[in-house]
Amino acid sequence: MKRCSPTVPGAVLLLLATALPTATARPAEQTGPRTPTTVSTAATTVKTTITVKTPTTVKTTTGAVGTPTAGSVPCATADELLVPACGVWWGIWPRTDSRGTRSNNLPANLADLEKSLGRRFDLVSRYKGWGENLYDAWDRSFRDSGRIVLEDLTARNFRTNTYTSWASIADGDHDEYLVRQAARVRAFGARTFLSFNQEPEQALERGGIAGEPEDFARAYRHVHDLFVAEGATNAVWVWWVMGWSGHNDVYPDLWPGADYVDWIAYDPYDFNTCHSTGYKTPADTLSRWYRWIDAQPWADDKPIMLAEYGSNGANKGDWYAQVPDALTELPRIRAAVEFNSAPGRCDHRVTASANNLAGFRAASSHPLVNPGTTIGLPIPTANGRAVR
Secondary structure, eight states, rough: EEEEESOOOOSSSSOOOOBOOOOOOOOOOOOOOOOEEOOOOOOOOOOOOOOSSSSOOOOBBBEEEEOTTTTSSSOBBOOOOOOBBSOOOOEEOOOOOTTTBBOOOOOHHHHHHHHHHOOOOEEEEEEEEETTTTOOHHHHHHHHTTTTTEEEEOOOOOTEEOOHHHHHHHHHTHHHHHHHHHHHHHHHOSSSEEESSSSSHHHHHHHTTTHHHHHHHHHHHHHHHHHTTTTTTTEEEEEOOOGGGTTTTTTTHOOOGGGSSSSEOOOOOOOGGGGTTOOOOOHHHHHHHHHHTTTTTTTOOEEEEEEEEOOOOOOOHHHHTTTHHTTTTTTTTTEEEHHHHHHHHOOOOOSSSHHHHHHHHHHHSGGGGOOOSOOOOOOOOHHHTTTT
16 A cells, blocks of 8 residues: 555545543553554445645555645545544553553543643543443543544453453343443544454453354444444444454454454554563564455455554663654554553553653654644434445
8 A cells, every 4th residue: 555645545525523521540451462453444445535735646545644744735634434634643542641650540641641742642542341331521521622532342341350241242132231332422423433342362362251253253243233223323443453463363253344344453562571572673563463464355455553552672762763664664554552551561651761751752743643633523414424
């Protein structure tokens, strides 16, 4: 796929309409190995032409990576699947403030981080456990202040660390709860990234505690279909996995089908000292699973997201500073969300030291990850999502 400059395909240009407020505390840290996450586009790719004042014209099915230029049409416009016109959405899970102090006050952490970085994030991620409510006051505050929300609903109760079986979800045993959540998504109003049970490999690694890969795919389809039937057509569906080569054999079985996936998401990490794996450059870290999923015909043309990424190396400042350059070689990646926390022995915080934050600040100023300032999309008024 090529980059974008002057002309980029996407869907009919829609201005981003956002609304984001105050969030609630995340119940628990996630544990287990992580790798790249990806999200795919719906069965049909919607195309848009955006004219930018530049000498070059580049076209792609999922939009194109490009460097925003002064005087150009704002790159922070997107199609109905939230694919940016050019460049990459820049996001974070704001578990710490700029000094590296962990807190459940995500809005305060986010505000402090943005003040330190001198920019606003395009995207904020949230993790909700089974039994919790989706799209709370924090999400509405994020939306209202111009950010896209990436929200995951996992079939695990974060407080008790117990799983609800995927088969029981697929069989409709929890529809009363899911109908309530669909209503909350619908009421949220703005376009939003929504994922069901991110990193299902975690459950598989625990002896299939939630079920088999086929059960996950069936549960995903059931949740998706129920939400659509309940009018939650503002959800852009993300298939979010670790993206680790050790699980490549099960990904075809975890895949719910192209009609059910708008984006593919994966979680690449330079685990380094915390897993004794040695140093990996950002280019190596991000590209390993990308090359594999990019070659799979069943995942063809879906935009990809780094739903989590991070480094545990000794010189994380330099590592983070190199991330945008690495992204320029991976054109299907259209969003990158840093996992700013320190679960277990692994410390992914960009705020762990002044050096780390300086490197991330340098990355955050790169033109590729600054597609613009206006985020969000209005809800289609006729027939829900045009691509469904």
